[in-house]
Amino acid sequence: MTKYNVIFVLGGPGAGKGTQCEYIVRDFGYVHLSAGDLLREERQRPGSQFGEEIEGHIKNGTIVPVQITCSLLKRAMEKSGKDRFLIDGFPRNRDNLDGWNKEMSDVAKVIRVLFFNCSEQVCVERCLSRGKTSGRTDDNEESLKKRIKTYTESTMEIIEQFRKLNLVSEIHAEKSPEEVFEEVKKVLNELN
Ligand code: C5P
Numbered sequence: 001m002t003k004y005n006v007i008f009v010l011g012g013p014g015a016g017k018g019t020q021c022e023y024i025v026r027d028f029g030y031v032h033l034s035a036g037d038l039l040r041e042e043r044q045r046p047g048s049q050f051g052e053e054i055e056g057h058i059k060n061g062t063i064v065p066v067q068i069t070c071s072l073l074k075r076a077m078e079k080s081g082k083d084r085f086l087i088d089g090f091p092r093n094r095d096n097l098d099g100w101n102k103e104m105s106d107v108a109k110v111i112r113v114l115f116f117n118c119s120e121q122v123c124v125e126r127c128l129s130r131g132k133t134s135g136r137t138d139d140n141e142e143s144l145k146k147r148i149k150t151y152t153e154s155t156m157e158i159i160e161q162f163r164k165l166n167l168v169s170e171i172h173a174e175k176s177p178e179e180v181f182e183e184v185k186k187v188l189n190e191l192n
């Protein structure tokens, strides 16, 4: 039985996924779950057996095994008591998608994929400027190169797969947050 409606939010590092999700939460009342945030939280949790493994992947821009990420997502979904979710930064590769389908396809329906399309140059500029204050261990030039590589080599094909299912709404993500949100609103209004 389907309990949850899910919107996946994808795009390169710095494409504005998190920012747009905040706006969507404010105006449309979904619950925002960022896979990256959940992994960073788990990394910091005292006694976590996955802390080092997660940090290794984050620094390297590679993708944490889905068993870890999907169980964090599932637990957060259950704990929220809500039924409409924006899942940000997931699924990022084939392993993520396969794991999700195995674990969640009975209970969760993917109703849309928001794809924030942004040039590499703008993505890099945004992440480097965020890096001045974010405290993130991966908002630096070296990690960014690896994150972009992962995005082009592993995430793009997942987006293409959703596109074939007619689930993708592509958003031009280079304008200001407010302008980008105008496009996002149109998509969400059609869902409601
Ligand atoms: O989405 P965000 O930029 O916060 O992700 C930061 C890092 O977290 C990624 O580069 C990756 O190492 C890790 N991550 C992951 N699997 C996901 C989402 C994020 O391994 N589905």
Ligand code: MG
Residues within 6 Å of the ligand: 017, 018, 034, 036, 088, 089
């Ligand atoms: Mg984010």
